[in-house]
Structure formats: structure tokens, C-alpha cells
Amino acid sequence: MTDSLKCEQVPYSALATEYGTPLYVYSQQAMAAALNQYQQAFASLQPLICYAVKANSNLSILRYFAQLGCGFDIVSGGELQRVLLAGGDAGKTIFSGVGKSKAEIEFALNNNIRCFNVESLAELERINTIAASLDKIAPISLRINPDVNAHTHPYISTGLKANKFGIAYQDALAAYQLATTLPHLKITGIDCHIGSQLTDLSPLIEALERMLLLVDKLAEQNIELEHIDLGGGVGIVYQNENVPDLAAYATAVSQLLSGRKLQLMLEPGRSLIGNAGGLLTTVEYIKQGEEKNFVIVDAAMNDLMRPSLYQAYHNILNTCPTTADEFVADVVGPICETGDFLAKDRTISAQAGDLLLIQSAGAYASSMASNYNTRCRGAEVLVNGTEHHLIRQRETVPDLLASEIACL
CATH class of the missing domain: 2.40.37.10 (Lyase, Ornithine Decarboxylase; Chain A, domain 1)
Known part of the structure; x- marks a missing residue:
């Protein structure tokens, strides 16, 4: 929206006259351009880009991102219902969040979501029990808290020891070992998300480096992963922040993942919408x-x-x-x-x-x-x-x- 008086080619005054105020107005072309930045920057890795539904969950916005090939990152059963109603693919949808209920887990399993990002040992046990009751195998990825400071607002920092999210880094190996003993779970990946509105992306690289150390230790124990999910968190310019260097971030990620058979997943939300x-x-x-x-x-x-x-x-x-x-x-x-x-x-x-x-x-x-x-x-x-x-x-x-x- 480069013209402050218009959204694309439509005057804001005309929109306010027709629809009244307060009024949320979105540019479809700006959404596509933001997604294209990710697709171009990470082209060599061909990641599964899962739009974070919590950023904006309007059905038309979800439908448009689905049409552009996105998967989705959800944090509730209600968000999964939105994705499905909008024509999104459950097989490209990952379920994050610390408090998944029994009903939400059942709903996700019955719709064959891509995987659960598991955030506690208790959740591992619950998903295994529910999957057993449905005679299903639940695909799971463990969200690991890498204890990396994202240097963002404390309310949207999620990767420190004091945060409620994820499994502690030092407990990760034991958590994966527990998962291998639960017969109705299939370990598919590893996940982290350290915070939101990051304009300096170096903490994301630090988190990836720490995660890859875990990947190697898991491989030594014959726990092979299919994907690595780096979460979201890339910020936008609200005032005078530095423009995040997405290309440099993608280059660093590509170098670190070189030679590894790990599909990359990303969970951008704010930076797309x-x-x-x-x-x-x-x-x-x-x-x-x-x-x-x-x-x-x-x-x-x-x-x-x-x-x-x-x-x-x-x-x-x-x-x-x-x-x-x-x-x-x-x-x-x-x-x-x-x-x-x-x-x-x-x-x-x-x-x-x-x-x-x-x-x-x-x-x-x-x-x-x-x-x-x-x-x-x-x-x-x-x-x-x-x-x-x-x-x-x-x-x-x-x-x-x-x-x-x-x-x-």
C-alpha cells in the first residue's frame, strides 16, 4: 500500500463511504508480494510455508494463501475448522500450542493433519492415548525451547527458559526417547519458535545451530527426523525498525542445512499479512x-x-x-x-x-x-x-x- 490515500487502486475514502468505519482493509497484492519474498529467498530449499493463522484468521485470507500453495500453522481446533472451511489442506497443517484439549487432538487426528508440534511430556502421553483410542498413529514433532534471546517485547518472546512454550533444551533427548516408546506416535521432526517481530534475524540462526546439534545427537540414537520447523517470528517495519534481511537469513539457513535430508518448514504470520x-x-x-x-x-x-x-x-x-x-x-x-x-x-x-x-x-x-x-x-x-x-x-x-x- 504505497499510496497512503489508496489501497492498490481504490481510494480509502470510497471504501469508508461504502462500508463504514472502523474498517479493516487488506491488499491482496501486498499479501502475494510478501509470500513471494519467502518463496524467492528460500527457493533452493523448497520449504513448506505454513501461514500462522493466529495473525489473521479471516476465511478469505486463509483461502487466498491456500490458493498460493501455503500450508497452515494452527493453535486451536477452531483454527483448524477455519482452515478446512477455507479450502486449506489438513495434510499441510501443523498444530502448535501448549494446551491442546482432548477434543482438539481427536479432531486433528480425524482430519489427518501433517503433525502436532508437541510442547510437553504430558501432551506426548495424551496424544498417544487418544491416537490409540482412534486406532491411529499420530505424527509428532517436538517443539524445543532453545533458550535463545529474541530481543523482542517480553510478551512475544517465546524461546527463553522462563517462557511457557516448548520442551527445555536439556530435556529434549529424553523427550524424544520417551516418544519412541509410545506405540501410537510417529516422530517426524523437530520444531522451535523463539519469538515474534524479530528484525535482527541472527537469533533465528543461533536457534537453528542449537537445533542441529540436537538433530545430530538424535541420529546417534537412531532417531532420524524428516523435517525441521524454524517457526516464524520475522518482523515488519512499523516505525523505523531495520528491514529484516530475509535473503541473508535464507542463505544462512541453506548453508546450515546443506547435505541434510531435512525438509524445511516455516511459520510466517505477521510478515505475510x-x-x-x-x-x-x-x-x-x-x-x-x-x-x-x-x-x-x-x-x-x-x-x-x-x-x-x-x-x-x-x-x-x-x-x-x-x-x-x-x-x-x-x-x-x-x-x-x-x-x-x-x-x-x-x-x-x-x-x-x-x-x-x-x-x-x-x-x-x-x-x-x-x-x-x-x-x-x-x-x-x-x-x-x-x-x-x-x-x-x-x-x-x-x-x-x-x-x-x-x-x-
Whole structure:
């Protein structure tokens, strides 16, 4: 979305007029370009690229990535249902996450997913027991915590000893040995994921080096693996971060995997959809406070949680030509929380009725949206050239209340 006033060839103002605000807008061409970067960088390794559904799970987005050949990385049974409904291939889907329930494991086995990324010994035992009850063999990969610092926000760092994810590096060999004794498991690979929004990719290489040491030790014990999954985590530019060097990362991975019979799997999410999406919001009021100015908009923390949750930065542009003077203000929503903000201390030129574009909102925006304050989640639109399609209807209050029961 290089033109701040348009998404591809469609003016943002036209989309807001037709669909209202808050409105999530996605560029199909930007999605394809982001995936093509991975495909070109890693061409020599021909990896299975599994889009991380949690980043944005809209059915149309999943369907488009499936059409482009992607597999999927899921973290719940609900996400698997989305993948299947969107036409995704369960045989190219990997199931991650620390708390898989009995029902989720059964559902995944019955749909013949590619493998489970197992995160604990207790989960190994559970999957084996459930597979036995279904007379199936469950394909498993162990997610190993390599204790590598990703140097990212602590809430999205997943590869340290203190994190809840994965099996401790020093326990990995014993975990694989246990897996060999469980008759309804088939060991297929090894997996790690050290964190999200990495712009310096050197920790990913460090993690791979540590994982390959384990692969060699497993081979010494006659435990041969079919694949290695390096997870996701490649970041995007929100403000002034360095552009991640995907080509250099791919070159380093290719060198380390040279001569090994291991299929490479990757789990990108944010880096495929993050910069392909934006959030449109209308200015309701300009408020001059005693100590601060506020631009009050119709989007809120329930539409974009990242600033409140992670103190994350999103660039904000005014799509309307304006002669108003610039001023410093917080951009805030209507929610009854002081933590409801989309930007702090921004220099902005805006007045009531203006249409603002919050950029880089394709990932972890709509997928993390809530109905707090009985607010209806916004509509979603997918743009391709001059065409645009509604891919999620705006919720209504009756939609929110339909499943509730007033019981006395």
C-alpha cells in the first residue's frame, strides 16, 4: 500500500463511504508480494510455508494463501475448522500450542493433519492415548525451547527458559526417547519458535545451530527426523525498525542445512499479512485537555489491541486533504479505559469528520478484536486492483446478544 490515500487502486475514502468505519482493509497484492519474498529467498530449499493463522484468521485470507500453495500453522481446533472451511489442506497443517484439549487432538487426528508440534511430556502421553483410542498413529514433532534471546517485547518472546512454550533444551533427548516408546506416535521432526517481530534475524540462526546439534545427537540414537520447523517470528517495519534481511537469513539457513535430508518448514504470520492491512477510523471529536490534546476516533483498543497491550507503534495518516494546523495529541477511542489509545503524543493535523488510516494493522488486529463495552467488531474488506470485496460483515448489537440468556 504505497499510496497512503489508496489501497492498490481504490481510494480509502470510497471504501469508508461504502462500508463504514472502523474498517479493516487488506491488499491482496501486498499479501502475494510478501509470500513471494519467502518463496524467492528460500527457493533452493523448497520449504513448506505454513501461514500462522493466529495473525489473521479471516476465511478469505486463509483461502487466498491456500490458493498460493501455503500450508497452515494452527493453535486451536477452531483454527483448524477455519482452515478446512477455507479450502486449506489438513495434510499441510501443523498444530502448535501448549494446551491442546482432548477434543482438539481427536479432531486433528480425524482430519489427518501433517503433525502436532508437541510442547510437553504430558501432551506426548495424551496424544498417544487418544491416537490409540482412534486406532491411529499420530505424527509428532517436538517443539524445543532453545533458550535463545529474541530481543523482542517480553510478551512475544517465546524461546527463553522462563517462557511457557516448548520442551527445555536439556530435556529434549529424553523427550524424544520417551516418544519412541509410545506405540501410537510417529516422530517426524523437530520444531522451535523463539519469538515474534524479530528484525535482527541472527537469533533465528543461533536457534537453528542449537537445533542441529540436537538433530545430530538424535541420529546417534537412531532417531532420524524428516523435517525441521524454524517457526516464524520475522518482523515488519512499523516505525523505523531495520528491514529484516530475509535473503541473508535464507542463505544462512541453506548453508546450515546443506547435505541434510531435512525438509524445511516455516511459520510466517505477521510478515505475510501485517503490512498488507490497515484500519480506517473516523475522527469524532478534537478535545483540548488541561495537559494533553486528544483526537477521539471511532476505533478503539477492542479493534486494535497492540498499542495498549504491547505499547506498539502504528503510523497514522490523515487521508483527507486538510489545512488544519498540526498539533500534538493522543489518538484515543471511545472505550471507558485510560488504556484505550491507538497512539500517544503524535503530531497530527486532523479535525472532526476526517478519515484516518492506521497502517500495518493486518496482523493481530482483527484477530485480537473483542466486544468490550458492547462494541461491534468492524467489517473487513479485501482489495485487488480496482476490485474490493466484503470479507466480514460488520457486527450488530443483536449479533452480540443472540447467544446470551437473561435468567432470573
